[in-house]
Amino acid sequence: MTLALPGLDPVTDRPVFKQIADHLRDAIEQSRLEPGEKVPSEAKLMAHYGVARMTIRNALQILQTEGLTVAEHGRGVFVRSRPQVRRLASDRFARRHREQGKAAFIAETEGVGGKPTVDSIQISETEPPADVAQRLGLGERDKVLVRSRRYLINGHPVETAVSYLPASIARGTRIAEPDTGPGGIYARLEEMGHPLDHFDEEVRSRMPMREEVKALKLAPGTPVFHLVRTAYAEDGRAVEVCDTVMSSDAYVLSYQLPAQ
Amino acid sequence: MTLALPGLDPVTDRPVFKQIADHLRDAIEQSRLEPGEKVPSEAKLMAHYGVARMTIRNALQILQTEGLTVAEHGRGVFVRSRPQVRRLASDRFARRHREQGKAAFIAETEGVGGKPTVDSIQISETEPPADVAQRLGLGERDKVLVRSRRYLINGHPVETAVSYLPASIARGTRIAEPDTGPGGIYARLEEMGHPLDHFDEEVRSRMPMREEVKALKLAPGTPVFHLVRTAYAEDGRAVEVCDTVMSSDAYVLSYQLPAQ
DNA sequence: CTCCTCTACTCGTACATACATGTACTAGCT
DNA sequence: AGCTAGTACATGTATGTACGAGTAGAGGAG
Numbered sequence: 001m002t003l004a005l006p007g008l009d010p011v012t013d014r015p016v017f018k019q020i021a022d023h024l025r026d027a028i029e030q031s032r033l034e035p036g037e038k039v040p041s042e043a044k045l046m047a048h049y050g051v052a053r054m055t056i057r058n059a060l061q062i063l064q065t066e067g068l069t070v071a072e073h074g075r076g077v078f079v080r081s082r083p084q085v086r087r088l089a090s091d092r093f094a095r096r097h098r099e100q101g102k103a104a105f106i107a108e109t110e111g112v113g114g115k116p117t118v119d120s121i122q123i124s125e126t127e128p129p130a131d132v133a134q135r136l137g138l139g140e141r142d143k144v145l146v147r148s149r150r151y152l153i154n155g156h157p158v159e160t161a162v163s164y165l166p167a168s169i170a171r172g173t174r175i176a177e178p179d180t181g182p183g184g185i186y187a188r189l190e191e192m193g194h195p196l197d198h199f200d201e202e203v204r205s206r207m208p209m210r211e212e213v214k215a216l217k218l219a220p221g222t223p224v225f226h227l228v229r230t231a232y233a234e235d236g237r238a239v240e241v242c243d244t245v246m247s248s249d250a251y252v253l254s255y256q257l258p259a260q
Numbered sequence: 261m262t263l264a265l266p267g268l269d270p271v272t273d274r275p276v277f278k279q280i281a282d283h284l285r286d287a288i289e290q291s292r293l294e295p296g297e298k299v300p301s302e303a304k305l306m307a308h309y310g311v312a313r314m315t316i317r318n319a320l321q322i323l324q325t326e327g328l329t330v331a332e333h334g335r336g337v338f339v340r341s342r343p344q345v346r347r348l349a350s351d352r353f354a355r356r357h358r359e360q361g362k363a364a365f366i367a368e369t370e371g372v373g374g375k376p377t378v379d380s381i382q383i384s385e386t387e388p389p390a391d392v393a394q395r396l397g398l399g400e401r402d403k404v405l406v407r408s409r410r411y412l413i414n415g416h417p418v419e420t421a422v423s424y425l426p427a428s429i430a431r432g433t434r435i436a437e438p439d440t441g442p443g444g445i446y447a448r449l450e451e452m453g454h455p456l457d458h459f460d461e462e463v464r465s466r467m468p469m470r471e472e473v474k475a476l477k478l479a480p481g482t483p484v485f486h487l488v489r490t491a492y493a494e495d496g497r498a499v500e501v502c503d504t505v506m507s508s509d510a511y512v513l514s515y516q517l518p519a520q
Numbered sequence: 521c522t523c524c525t526c527t528a529c530t531c532g533t534a535c536a537t538a539c540a541t542g543t544a545c546t547a548g549c550t
Numbered sequence: 551a552g553c554t555a556g557t558a559c560a561t562g563t564a565t566g567t568a569c570g571a572g573t574a575g576a577g578g579a580g
Contacts (some may be wrong), residue, residue: 017534065480204514258353313565320531
């Protein structure tokens, strides 16, 4: 084993599998094991420490849960390499960007040299979930247009988004088409007499549901950002709610807060 | 067993332990198992499914990683109950709040009826980490005042914070005292001739480090918010960097974005 | 009635073993 | 040269066993 690992501490009462996890974690954090590099195989670790396989697997499980490693069946366990990170600025929906003719996601991704794609676009008209109806100020029987889609960078999925717009506004417009045209739905809303005033964005962090792991191809132990953004027109009316789930290791969110 | 669980599917190729995890997850999501309620013990699940204990433990491990359950040694495995959530508004550092004479954390917590505490306050003066020095626009040899502390609500820790201020500004002032006085360090900065203009806040989501699990008493499978906030004075100078780690299940962050 | 011990039950750690399944490389055949 | 089967090695799934350690309640001693 090229990697030098300490032996077990015979006096501590810290369980063996946690000690082994500590050793490997230290090695990763000190860059003695670099991203993409292979962690010693279970068999080698068993030999090195003189313990049972279960003990080694428990140790490796910890690192995986912490998001430090990924196991690949038949190949080995590898130190995770951090993917390209996108920084989302708080002015990303400002009108001056919209007027460039590109939707926010496309513009930002090309800005950092990535290749953006949009995927599995689905459009429907239904009754909204209760929280969405409340945010949009809709009544019992009001319907919404639902636009759901998935965003990818260089072919790798990073974000799913579902937009809800009052059907009374969006029905029959280009917003109900798969391709919403230059500047995206916000540009269309403004053209249609709903100039935007501001957005409220709620940010949560949590572990992903099973479907989200699949849709975003998340490695085990990766949390997600859950954003709910409400767009308000200048007349104070809420015109869109966008529910977004993002792979947390692909994003840094950046906001500006007033001090006055 | 009061809880009704389906049997195993003999034809699918989905592994047994994942099937069992699915059954329990469904039960939790459909509220057949409610928050705080006890999940059937390993022994009962072994008997019900007729499988080995390891298989059951693998299944339970999944739920724990997903943050759906917590195991308590000697008592059982319980469905996690969601704690009280604090909403952090984007105007939480606005001057009008500062002028009420309370620091942001105290004011907000009392606002929702919780009992705020601040804990393990440590103050020192050292050379800053490279990224902090860069954000503060400091040179090689410039020192910073470091204020680290932990916040608790009703005795339960929810957030750790470390503030860095240029020593040239903060040294010898009340900011270097454990009790910074009414309105906290931002009020002191403004009094001392550094009126604040705005804050930049970077938000990341990730799994906690080991020390963070301890400091915040995090349940396994709980991600954290990692915030880095920089305070800018009206003259454009960065006067504080605050590095905050928050238990993700205790917070919803809320921001207002401009549309224009 | 109070305190203590015992016991049953819970999850935690660790061992040993077996076979399934995916990957990568090699030797050998065509 | 190109394909194929075999082999070694990797992780995945599952079985069993044993003992440690924390919790909670029952029951007996004082």
